[in-house]
Amino acid sequence: MSQPEQKEFIHPKGYLSVAKNVGIKDETLDLTVIYSEKRANAAAMFTRSRFPGAPVIVGREHVADGFAQAVVVNSKNANVAMGRPGIDDAREMCRLVAGELGIAERDVLPFSTGVIGRPLPMEKIRAGLKGIRGELEPNGLELAARAIMTTDRWPKFISRRVGNAVIAGIAKGVGMIEPNMATMLVYLMTDAELPANSLKPMLKRVVDRTFNSMSIDTDTSTSDTVVLMANSLAGAVDAAEFERALLDVSEHLAREIARNGEGATKLITVEVSGAKDDAQAKRVAKAVVNSPLVKTAVYGCDPNWGRVIAAIGKCFDDTDIEPAKTTIRFGDAEVFEHGAPVDCDLEALRAYLGKDEVTIGVDLGIANGAARVWGCDLTEEYIKENAYYTT
Amino acid sequence: MSQPEQKEFIHPKGYLSVAKNVGIKDETLDLTVIYSEKRANAAAMFTRSRFPGAPVIVGREHVADGFAQAVVVNSKNANVAMGRPGIDDAREMCRLVAGELGIAERDVLPFSTGVIGRPLPMEKIRAGLKGIRGELEPNGLELAARAIMTTDRWPKFISRRVGNAVIAGIAKGVGMIEPNMATMLVYLMTDAELPANSLKPMLKRVVDRTFNSMSIDTDTSTSDTVVLMANSLAGAVDAAEFERALLDVSEHLAREIARNGEGATKLITVEVSGAKDDAQAKRVAKAVVNSPLVKTAVYGCDPNWGRVIAAIGKCFDDTDIEPAKTTIRFGDAEVFEHGAPVDCDLEALRAYLGKDEVTIGVDLGIANGAARVWGCDLTEEYIKENAYYTT
Numbered sequence: 001m002s003q004p005e006q007k008e009f010i011h012p013k014g015y016l017s018v019a020k021n022v023g024i025k026d027e028t029l030d031l032t033v034i035y036s037e038k039r040a041n042a043a044a045m046f047t048r049s050r051f052p053g054a055p056v057i058v059g060r061e062h063v064a065d066g067f068a069q070a071v072v073v074n075s076k077n078a079n080v081a082m083g084r085p086g087i088d089d090a091r092e093m094c095r096l097v098a099g100e101l102g103i104a105e106r107d108v109l110p111f112s113t114g115v116i117g118r119p120l121p122m123e124k125i126r127a128g129l130k131g132i133r134g135e136l137e138p139n140g141l142e143l144a145a146r147a148i149m150t151t152d153r154w155p156k157f158i159s160r161r162v163g164n165a166v167i168a169g170i171a172k173g174v175g176m177i178e179p180n181m182a183t184m185l186v187y188l189m190t191d192a193e194l195p196a197n198s199l200k201p202m203l204k205r206v207v208d209r210t211f212n213s214m215s216i217d218t219d220t221s222t223s224d225t226v227v228l229m230a231n232s233l234a235g236a237v238d239a240a241e242f243e244r245a246l247l248d249v250s251e252h253l254a255r256e257i258a259r260n261g262e263g264a265t266k267l268i269t270v271e272v273s274g275a276k277d278d279a280q281a282k283r284v285a286k287a288v289v290n291s292p293l294v295k296t297a298v299y300g301c302d303p304n305w306g307r308v309i310a311a312i313g314k315c316f317d318d319t320d321i322e323p324a325k326t327t328i329r330f331g332d333a334e335v336f337e338h339g340a341p342v343d344c345d346l347e348a349l350r351a352y353l354g355k356d357e358v359t360i361g362v363d364l365g366i367a368n369g370a371a372r373v374w375g376c377d378l379t380e381e382y383i384k385e386n387a388y389y390t391t
Numbered sequence: 392m393s394q395p396e397q398k399e400f401i402h403p404k405g406y407l408s409v410a411k412n413v414g415i416k417d418e419t420l421d422l423t424v425i426y427s428e429k430r431a432n433a434a435a436m437f438t439r440s441r442f443p444g445a446p447v448i449v450g451r452e453h454v455a456d457g458f459a460q461a462v463v464v465n466s467k468n469a470n471v472a473m474g475r476p477g478i479d480d481a482r483e484m485c486r487l488v489a490g491e492l493g494i495a496e497r498d499v500l501p502f503s504t505g506v507i508g509r510p511l512p513m514e515k516i517r518a519g520l521k522g523i524r525g526e527l528e529p530n531g532l533e534l535a536a537r538a539i540m541t542t543d544r545w546p547k548f549i550s551r552r553v554g555n556a557v558i559a560g561i562a563k564g565v566g567m568i569e570p571n572m573a574t575m576l577v578y579l580m581t582d583a584e585l586p587a588n589s590l591k592p593m594l595k596r597v598v599d600r601t602f603n604s605m606s607i608d609t610d611t612s613t614s615d616t617v618v619l620m621a622n623s624l625a626g627a628v629d630a631a632e633f634e635r636a637l638l639d640v641s642e643h644l645a646r647e648i649a650r651n652g653e654g655a656t657k658l659i660t661v662e663v664s665g666a667k668d669d670a671q672a673k674r675v676a677k678a679v680v681n682s683p684l685v686k687t688a689v690y691g692c693d694p695n696w697g698r699v700i701a702a703i704g705k706c707f708d709d710t711d712i713e714p715a716k717t718t719i720r721f722g723d724a725e726v727f728e729h730g731a732p733v734d735c736d737l738e739a740l741r742a743y744l745g746k747d748e749v750t751i752g753v754d755l756g757i758a759n760g761a762a763r764v765w766g767c768d769l770t771e772e773y774i775k776e777n778a779y780y781t782t
Binding site for chain 1: 438439440441442443469471472473474506507508608609610611612613681682683684687688690691693695696697698700701702703704705706707709710712713714715727729730731732769770771773774775777778779
């Protein structure tokens with residue numbers, strides 16, 4: 001897979017940034033700071049991992065008051081599983097940025113992505129943060145999107161207009177976990193003015209339908225985070241229109257992350273309808289999109305719907321799911337209906353599975369619950385990237 | 392991996408069998424019947440799949456009375472997702488065997504393993520079953536173990552003496568699901584005399600600690616089954632001793648199945664201790680053994696314990712799990728303790744991960760719950776076997 005064509009990227013007002021190399025691992029960009037000239041309303045959602053990274057622990061504290069003014073991100077080292085010194089390092093990153101920018105320490109959110117279990121090279125980070133005030137530039141978010149990459153093959157960014165305001169999003173992530181240093185980080189920035197107490201619930205609704213509806217390899221990272229900042233510089237917008245645009249931006253980034261999954265050659269979308277409720281639909285959709293045998297079948301262009309059957313069958317506790325009510329589609333072609341195979345054109349199915357984007361549809365025939373999730377195929381390249389990477 | 396050395400295989404009294412090729416797919420053995428001269432007490436455990444194969448549906452009915460006298464198994468076709476005709480075919484297999492052997496139809500348990508979604512070639516099976524009474528032989532269980540193979544690289548069988556009695560077990564399975572036609576089937580046969588009502592609970596206890604503590608790729612089959620038959624011909628045995636031997640036989644077969652996982656080069660054992668209870672220990676152990684990133688790290692001999700950390704962290708609802716209480720070992724070497732890395736010899740760890748059998752130990756430091764599970768590494772060969780197999 002290669003990078004899709006990018007539309008013109010519009011910047012929201014008042015967000016400045018710097019992206020640079022401080023030599024954490026190699027010569028690529030590895031440190032970025034994004035700064036909002038006006039203190040922004042902010043909401044964030046973090047990994048549910050029981051072993052969260054130090055920046056997650058500190059970030060949760062800092063965003064709890066609903067405000068943020070800057071984020072600082074390093075790549076190539078995750079600052080995870082380092083005990084107390086890791087927490088101290090994350091706090092120091094915030095303190096240094098706050099000092100440089102003349103803002104409150106708790107208005108800075110820290111992020112690190114990369115290898116687990118190694119101390120952050122703080123001397124390099126300290127040197128890199130010195131003097132950043134003078135280095136901040138407008139229109140720098142595309143570079144910031146590059147600086148947060150680890151094994152991502154291309155930067156992920158998008159923007160949308162909402163009334164007079166703009167939403168911009170940047171993201172990284174190629175597996176759900178390091179190595180290959182693969183935490184998902186997403187920054188959504190807008191100059192819209194939004195009621196402070198609406199941010200968190202809106203972000204949760206959007207994340208559930210986008211980033212939490214995507215899986216590359218089931219391995220949830222210790223550091224996944226999505227942050228939304230709204231600095232109000234463009235004034236008020238229609239809330240419903242804003243949420244639709246935020247959903248659009250987030251869906252684009254979620255699909256980009258899945259498409260760029262480690263070793264992936266195809267984006268897989270699984271659409272489940274006719275479920276008891278949306279939660280059941282998502283459970284079934286995730287069972288299908290995460291099945292190694294479905295993923296390898298799609299990779300090999302093998303129209304083997306038996307693997308989809310078996311994956312659905314793994315939802316043991318959903319006793320209302322029955323073969324006789326279930327329909328399965330590859331693209332528009334039905335392959336299984338009412339408990340029995342549909343006679344179909346195998347060559348046409350193989351050709352369909354050869355495309356860059358493949359959709360598997362499942363109708364459970366129970367009620368009206370629905371869900372859509374994204375994933376990718378599983379290839380030898382995934383194994384190579386993850387087996388031969390040496391810490 | 393190659394077939395391990397087999398100990399001498401002892402047959403329990405009164406079990407005759409036949410194994411043959413009837414041409415379902417190729418020239419390898421594809422049909423077997425195992426017959427107990429005396430009607431046996433029997434118990435079975437079946438897949439929890441919501442899309443069970445036709446033989447599972449019929450087998451559940453037939454074993455419900457606690458008796459069985461014969462099993463009939465074909466490989467190369469799973470008889471799954473075929474609707475009503477599939478059920479009719481499974482019943483006909485039982486009826487034909489019952490007629491040939493002069494036993495009750497409901498004392499025959501049917502099994503099929505192979506591709507999903509194709510009609511059983513009943514004319515071949517009918518021809519193959521004709522005259523089997525005259526073909527039954529004693530001491531034929533090793534051949535039966537071959538006849539149930541699909542992509543298994545070697546047959547799996549073992550026996551143990553218990554007092555005057557013998558327990559013999561045969562098994563197949565290389566993924567949790569077809570293709571590569573990989574349902575797990577296990578037949579445990581003994582000539583011991585055991586109280587009829589003790590069979591099912593004993594089988595459940597043993598299966599929970601063996602076959603349900605093993606995972607190759609998380610894809611549960613539509614047809615997994617474990618059957619225990621006890622025909623009493625060797626008289627009574629000590630129940631506790633018998634259960635220990637049954638556990639030993641089952642553990643051997645479970646490890647053999649994991650070791651022979653599709654594409655596997657290594658057997659991985661994950662031992663969790665110090666959990667709140669055994670259920671939590673098993674949940675954590677399965678999260679680790681099923682993590683694609685842990686599996687690829689072991690394949691690549693990469694002592695990357697950060698992936699174990701992340702896998703444990705995925706047990707989101709186990710809020711009593713804390714990094715500061717957790718210890719992680721590769722073999723005997725501690726790599727993480729009290730929330731921080733242990734300084735260790737990376738070369739020695741790499742050498743350890745290069746062995747055929749690798750043990751990852753996790754102590755949660757909460758209470759005394761424990762569990763042990765088996766799995767295997769994830770390799771390019773798994774991808775190839777599952778991507779390029781064409782239905």
